[in-house]
Amino acid sequence: MTTKLDRAVLEAMDEHDALRSFRDRFHLPDGLIYLDGNSLGAMPKAASERVRHVVDVEWAQGLIRSWNQYGWIDLQQRIGAKIGRLIGAGEGETIVADSTSVNLFKMLAAALKLRPGRRIVLSEPANFPTDLYMAEGLIALLGGEHELVLAEPDDIESAINEDVAAVMLTHVNYRTGRMYDMAKVTERAHRAGALTVWDLAHSAGAVPLDLAAAGADFAVGCGYKYLNGGPGAPAFLYIAKRHQDTVAVPLTGWFGHADPFSFEPSYRPATGIERALVGTPPLISLAALEVGVDLVLEVPMNALREKSVRQADVFAALVEQELAGFDFAIVSPRDAAYRGSQVCLSHTESWPIMQALIARGVIGDFRAPDILRFGFTPLYLGYAELWDAVGVLRHIMESGEWEQPAHQVRLKVT
Amino acid sequence: MTTKLDRAVLEAMDEHDALRSFRDRFHLPDGLIYLDGNSLGAMPKAASERVRHVVDVEWAQGLIRSWNQYGWIDLQQRIGAKIGRLIGAGEGETIVADSTSVNLFKMLAAALKLRPGRRIVLSEPANFPTDLYMAEGLIALLGGEHELVLAEPDDIESAINEDVAAVMLTHVNYRTGRMYDMAKVTERAHRAGALTVWDLAHSAGAVPLDLAAAGADFAVGCGYKYLNGGPGAPAFLYIAKRHQDTVAVPLTGWFGHADPFSFEPSYRPATGIERALVGTPPLISLAALEVGVDLVLEVPMNALREKSVRQADVFAALVEQELAGFDFAIVSPRDAAYRGSQVCLSHTESWPIMQALIARGVIGDFRAPDILRFGFTPLYLGYAELWDAVGVLRHIMESGEWEQPAHQVRLKVT
Numbered sequence: 075m076t077t078k079l080d081r082a083v084l085e086a087m088d089e090h091d092a093l094r095s096f097r098d099r100f101h102l103p104d105g106l107i108y109l110d111g112n113s114l115g116a117m118p119k120a121a122s123e124r125v126r127h128v129v130d131v132e133w134a135q136g137l138i139r140s141w142n143q144y145g146w147i148d149l150q151q152r153i154g155a156k157i158g159r160l161i162g163a164g165e166g167e168t169i170v171a172d173s174t175s176v177n178l179f180k181m182l183a184a185a186l187k188l189r190p191g192r193r194i195v196l197s198e199p200a201n202f203p204t205d206l207y208m209a210e211g212l213i214a215l216l217g218g219e220h221e222l223v224l225a226e227p228d229d230i231e232s233a234i235n236e237d238v239a240a241v242m243l244t245h246v247n248y249r250t251g252r253m254y255d256m257a258k259v260t261e262r263a264h265r266a267g268a269l270t271v272w273d274l275a276h277s278a279g280a281v282p283l284d285l286a287a288a289g290a291d292f293a294v295g296c297g298y299k300y301l302n303g304g305p306g307a308p309a310f311l312y313i314a315k316r317h318q319d320t321v322a323v324p325l326t327g328w329f330g331h332a333d334p335f336s337f338e339p340s341y342r343p344a345t346g347i348e349r350a351l352v353g354t355p356p357l358i359s360l361a362a363l364e365v366g367v368d369l370v371l372e373v374p375m376n377a378l379r380e381k382s383v384r385q386a387d388v389f390a391a392l393v394e395q396e397l398a399g400f401d402f403a404i405v406s407p408r409d410a411a412y413r414g415s416q417v418c419l420s421h422t423e424s425w426p427i428m429q430a431l432i433a434r435g436v437i438g439d440f441r442a443p444d445i446l447r448f449g450f451t452p453l454y455l456g457y458a459e460l461w462d463a464v465g466v467l468r469h470i471m472e473s474g475e476w477e478q479p480a481h482q483v484r485l486k487v488t
Numbered sequence: 489m490t491t492k493l494d495r496a497v498l499e500a501m502d503e504h505d506a507l508r509s510f511r512d513r514f515h516l517p518d519g520l521i522y523l524d525g526n527s528l529g530a531m532p533k534a535a536s537e538r539v540r541h542v543v544d545v546e547w548a549q550g551l552i553r554s555w556n557q558y559g560w561i562d563l564q565q566r567i568g569a570k571i572g573r574l575i576g577a578g579e580g581e582t583i584v585a586d587s588t589s590v591n592l593f594k595m596l597a598a599a600l601k602l603r604p605g606r607r608i609v610l611s612e613p614a615n616f617p618t619d620l621y622m623a624e625g626l627i628a629l630l631g632g633e634h635e636l637v638l639a640e641p642d643d644i645e646s647a648i649n650e651d652v653a654a655v656m657l658t659h660v661n662y663r664t665g666r667m668y669d670m671a672k673v674t675e676r677a678h679r680a681g682a683l684t685v686w687d688l689a690h691s692a693g694a695v696p697l698d699l700a701a702a703g704a705d706f707a708v709g710c711g712y713k714y715l716n717g718g719p720g721a722p723a724f725l726y727i728a729k730r731h732q733d734t735v736a737v738p739l740t741g742w743f744g745h746a747d748p749f750s751f752e753p754s755y756r757p758a759t760g761i762e763r764a765l766v767g768t769p770p771l772i773s774l775a776a777l778e779v780g781v782d783l784v785l786e787v788p789m790n791a792l793r794e795k796s797v798r799q800a801d802v803f804a805a806l807v808e809q810e811l812a813g814f815d816f817a818i819v820s821p822r823d824a825a826y827r828g829s830q831v832c833l834s835h836t837e838s839w840p841i842m843q844a845l846i847a848r849g850v851i852g853d854f855r856a857p858d859i860l861r862f863g864f865t866p867l868y869l870g871y872a873e874l875w876d877a878v879g880v881l882r883h884i885m886e887s888g889e890w891e892q893p894a895h896q897v898r899l900k901v902t
Contacts, residue, residue, distance in 0.1 A: 101548040110552045117548040122540075125772060129539050133719055134515040134531040138524045138851060141901035146719065148900075173767025175741035176590060183629060199753055204742035204767065207755035211740030215597060217631065224753075249751075298768070305547055305560065305771035326625030327589035328618035335901060337663075337856045339613055339638075341621035353587025353618065354712070356773030357719035358539065437552060442751045486562075487555035487749060 079392055084457040087388075093381055093452055099369060100302075100454040107459045107466075109438045112276055112416055112449030115302030121365040128361040150308075150329075150355055151348065153364045156371060157301070157310045161274060161293070162284030167312055169347045170360065174275055174296045174309040176325070178242075179208045180350060181292035181311055183324045185240040185269040186212075186220065188317065192239035192268070199224040202248045205273055209242060227252060231262045238268040245283075246276035246414030249441045251386075251406040253281065253414050257288040264289060275299060278310075279370045280415040280451075282379050285312060292317075300415070300451065301370060303363030311350055318346050327352030373453065381452035383410040388457060389417050389448060392464040400471045405445065416449040429481035430470045436463045493806055498871040501802075507795055507866055513783060514716075514868040521873045521880075523852045526690060526830055526863030529716030535779040542775040564722075564743075564769055565762065567778045570785060571715070571724045575688060575707070576698030581726050583761045584774065588689055588710045588723040590739070592656075593622045594764060595706040595725055597738045599654040599683040600626075600634065602731065606653035606682070613638040616662045619687055623656060641666060645676045652682040659697075660690035660828030663855045665800075665820040667695065667828050671702040678703060689713060692724075693784045694829040694865075696793050699726060706731075714829070714865065715784060717777030725764055732760050741766035787867065795866035797824040802871060803831045803862060806878040814885045819859065830863040843895035844884045850877045 077083070088094060100116045102108065108116060132140040141147045154169035161168070171177060182195065195209050206222065213220045225233035227247075234241060241263045246253045260270045272293040277283055279300030285293060291314050297307030313321060323343070328334045329351035332342040343349035370378075390404055403420045407413040421427060421444060428440040438448045448463070470476050491497070502508060514530045516522065522530060546554040555561045568583035575582070585591060596609065609623050620636065627634045639647040641661075648655060655677045660667045674684045686707040691697055693714030699707060705728050711721030727735060737757070742748045743765035746756040757763035784792075804818055817834045821827040835841060835858060842854040852862045862877070884890050 101544075103549045103551070106551075108551060114547075114552045116551065117543065122543050122548070125539060125543050126536075129531065129536050129718070129776070130515075133528075134536070135517045137517070137520075137522060137530065138528045138853065138901075139846070140719070142899045146901075172586065172590065173741070173769075175743075175767030176586065176739060179739055203745070203751050203753065206753060207740045207742060207745065210755045211738045214736065214740075215629065215738040304543070305554070306768040306774070308770060309767070322628065324625045324629040325590060325593055326621045326628075327587070328621060329589075331617070331621065335856065337617050339617065339620060341624045353589030353723070354720040355587075356722060356770040358776055359770030359773040360720070362543070362772055432553070439552065442749065485556045487552075487560075 079388065079395060079461070081458055081461045084388065084461045087457040091381065091457070092377055093373065096373065096453045097456065102454060105435050107436045107463045108455070109436065109448040109450070109463060111451030111454070112299050113439055114298055114305055115300060115366060115451065116454050117304070118302055118365050118369050121304060121362045124365045125358060125362050128358050146357055149357070149360050149364070150351060153360065153367055154310055154347070156364070156367045157278065160283070160367070160370060160375070161278055161312065162286050163312050164286050164315055166346050167315055168310055169350055170297070170308050170310045170363065171351050171355065172309060174273065174294050175204045175208050177294040177309050177311040178205055178271070178273065179212055180323050180325055181271050181294055182209055182240060182242060183212055184321045185271055185292055186216070187322050188320065189239035189269060192237055193220055194238045195220060195222050195240050195242055196230065196233055196238050197222065197224055197242045198227055198230060200247060200249060202244050202273065202275065205242060205244060227254070231259060234262050234266045234268055236266055238266060240269050240271050242271040244273040244275060246281065248276055249445050249447065250418055251414045251416040253412050256290065260289050276414050280382065282375045290314060297363045297366070301363065302366030304359060304366065306359065307363040308355060308360050313347055313350060323350045325352045329353060369453070378452050382415040382450050385450040385452060385455065385457065385460060386410065386413060386415065386417050389450070389460050389464070392460060393419065396464050396468050397471065415451070416447060418448070419446045420444045421446060423476060426481040427470060427476045430476040430478070431467060433481065434466050434470070436466045493802065493809060493875070495872055495875045498802065498875045501871040505795065505871070506791055507787065510787065510867045511870065516868060519849050521850045521877045522869070523850065523862040523864070523877060525865030525868070526713050527853055528712055528719055529714060529780060529865065530868050531718070532716055532779050532783050535718060535776045538779045539772060539776050542772050560771055563771070563774050563778070564765060567774065567781055568724055568761070570778070570781045571692065574697070574781070574784060574789070575692055575726065576700050577726050578700050578729055580760050581729055582724055583764055584711070584722050584724045584777065585765050585769065586723060588687065588708050589618045589622050591708040591723050591725040592619055592685070592687065593626055594737050594739055595685050595708055596623055596654060596656060597626055598735045599685055599706055600630070601736050602734065603653035603683060606651055607634055608652045609634060609636050609654050609656055610644065610647055610652050611636065611638055611656045612641055612644060614661060614663060616658050616687065616689065619656060619658060641668070645673060648676050648680045648682055650680055652680060654683050654685050656685040658687040658689060660695065662690055663859050663861065664832055665828045665830040667826050670704065674703050690828050694796065696789045704728060711777045711780070715777065716780030718773060718780070720773065721777040721780070722769055722774050727761055727764060737764045739766045743767060783867070792866050796829040796864050799864040799866060799869065799871065799874060800824065800827060800829065800831050803864070803874050803878070806874060807833065810878050810882050811885065829865070830861060832862070833860045834858045835860060837890060840895040841884060841890045844890040844892070845881060847895065848880050848884070850880045
């Protein structure tokens, strides 16, 4: 982009935006510019009504009968299948369950079991910490015969050797937005006889995915970011069909039993993806998730991605145009082919700067140690808002507003 | 009870019932007699409003800021502490997390790690199946050096030997309602150097518990039964203070990290009970749980238990008085000291009989192979309803209504 950007240019982009009408499907607070849908997606207006129905009708009136009457018993399968369509999974390869962390444990354990004798879980140092933590916990539980080996993103492929059981990566990095070539890494893993476990937390609903074409083995993902499923929405997981008959998921709960309500004394895994279920799911949160997923399914993923790329490019250009001299560095890849739906800046004073932004109604987030993270959610974010957000940031830097004591206070959640 | 019971006697008991006013705090569908609060508790009226606030205000308006602003970040601790008061736990010994099944895996793994060299997990064949399944999965994951040994309830204490690492029992049996003497079994386990893992699914909010006095080591429990937390409500767990500094919980997620938002690359367990947290909790379901717990906390547990015992006694007496000759057997203990808050009948035709009852608005549940289960929830169940329920059952038996083809159809959830 060589033309100078101004608000009028961005307003024109909004006017021609084919996805513009989707904004009305969300509730968005007045006066807020929300660049944090990659942390917690905004609320689809229909979610409010759906949750009310689950509580006031299905729970209150239907009580236990709602398991059959309102299909609660199949909800994890149904929403899982819908998410499968968003990520290019085949039929019966995805299901909703537990949290992303718990699912990662399940999928990684399953992968290691399929590769006995291989010692290494390969990941990267800047992976989302809970993924590394869960791998550590699993390895400790297994007696310490495995090892978590961390390689930098550029070195991952060359680090895959015959001793690697599983390559465990987050497809889009939570901090930098850097995106792996899933097909390429998976192909490299398979050539060495290793399996892949992909974390799609920052990918599902944000970038086009084709897990089938990539030959992915296992994956997990998050419901409350780009899927707009509500705070702490249940997560999902994916197991390639070819592994489903042989895979052992270590959390063998009754929902994963071949016949849960026969109350057999011994575990018999369900056929297919259902064996990855564990306990009773949190129905109210689960129902809200479906509304978010349904909404994303209405949008052609290519149109969504196109707008996302353009928004990230515009934002990066605005940072360069408007914030020169304030010592921000763009740490996300400039090449969209390797970038998710976010742009991150580094700055030595990231913490108070982000607090000052939030105080003025521009919501992004701080990620330790020095990152300002801005996520783009094309379904409800306009181009002119990017101009306004960068304008507020410029004002904060010019005025020194970020140096106010109030903005130095650390909160529990950052 | 030797006096003949009739509806007038039971109406009088309702009139003198000190807990009677609590019924108005719940939503209960017209014309339904709900004897299944031990499967899914009824909805507290306040839950509807609370959920609406979480969705329409905290999520929709507050968005990511609600983690601090509305205390989402401490909700698992806060509700856990409240449940702790219901079960006689000390401060900081309980927390809300995941599902009962997942928590059982965590607690059993933690117990086994504290007893290296010991091989046996001791339980009973009629334990709730998911508990046995989770133990099987854990044992398989650990390489098969452990063994799940099952002893009948009367033989449990004598089966505890020096090779037992953990005694894993459900305090009140889901099918028969039989209740263990927690202090006695725990004392016996400790004498042999074993640890206890108690499942309180059918105890919490139903019977007085004193985990501290019993010397319990680990426990898990359910939010959606007697705590009225809503369908699939998050579960809770308990770790005795004395184990908290040394215990290793194998699902080492970021919410259990000493400093989750510093995004450190390696896991460092939080001090205390927080190390048992894993991933982001389902906030909407979690908020509903708190309403149910708050309501139970308003009631003196002794008063609740007294009514529960009386309701079970009345129900059993009514079965004997009104249903003689129809081949029902009462399989729950008649001595309340060994019975939870339910009475179960066996009958060769339990399935169609329960379907016929449900069709007439008397909701209990069928438990394979031949059990009709009736749960008593003193907060919202009246004595006269017991008369009416048994009356409907008598009508169904006398008329042969249960033999209708419609009642033979098996549903997914039973």
